[in-house]
Amino acid sequence: QKEVEQNSGPLSVPEGAIASLNCTYSDRGSQSFFWYRQYSGKSPELIMFIYSNGDKEDGRFTAQLNKASQYVSLLIRDSQPSDSATYLCAVNPGSSNTGKLIFGQGTTLQVKP
Amino acid sequence: GAGVSQSPSNKVTEKGKDVELRCDPISGHTALYWYRQSLGQGLEFLIYFQGNSAPDKSGLPSDRFSAERTGGSVSTLTIQRTQQEDSAVYLCASSLAGGKNQPQHFGDGTRLSIL
Secondary structure: OOOEEOOOOOEEEEOOOOEEEEEEEOOOOOOEEEEEEEOOOOOOEEEEEEOOOEEEEEOOEEEEEEOOOOEEEEEEOOOOHHHOEEEEEEEEOOOOOOOOOEEOOOEEEEEEO | OOOOEEEOOEEEEOOOOOEEEEEEOOOOOOEEEEEEEEOOOEEEEEEEEEOOEEEEOOOOOOOOEEEEEOOOOOEEEEEOOOOHHHOEEEEEEEEOOOOOOOOOEEOOOEEEEEO
């Protein structure tokens, strides 16, 4: 079992729809969770982080965390073609006492005009 | 500078040569991380620096890889006797502090190609 799992996609949604990206993790002691966006040929860009169970909203983005189910998700409302990118889920494992991150393989999102 | 700066942006070298990759973190960030991203492997942690010391080197794939950080700022990742499997994008990230719950910000990376 991979430490951080994401569906590679592509996930295709029409412009204006809600895109839902999901991530599961294996280390139950994990405490912090990050979502990065990566455009083709570019480096990852931090868009959201969440530490506590529940929802965290920032503009069109909402991160959701359920530690009991070891599940974290990212919702993008009113999706735009510019949101088309690969979304990386990253987890700080409980087994580490540093900030090192374990990344999923990423989900490719396509927003069609 | 405003962000994490890495150089060179691209490096092509022959198998067996040594390479040095440089990272200049965001000013004031005490924690620095090296990752690499290759096709099929995703983004993998290599090493973590807090100040000038490296308490976590667990991701370095072999003893051909080493890194140092001086003055609590610039870091250099060195790969000796490069192999073709070392071809990847090497990414540096920094965060304000080194513990958990610290967002990391990435540089643009160095694309390394081993011929």
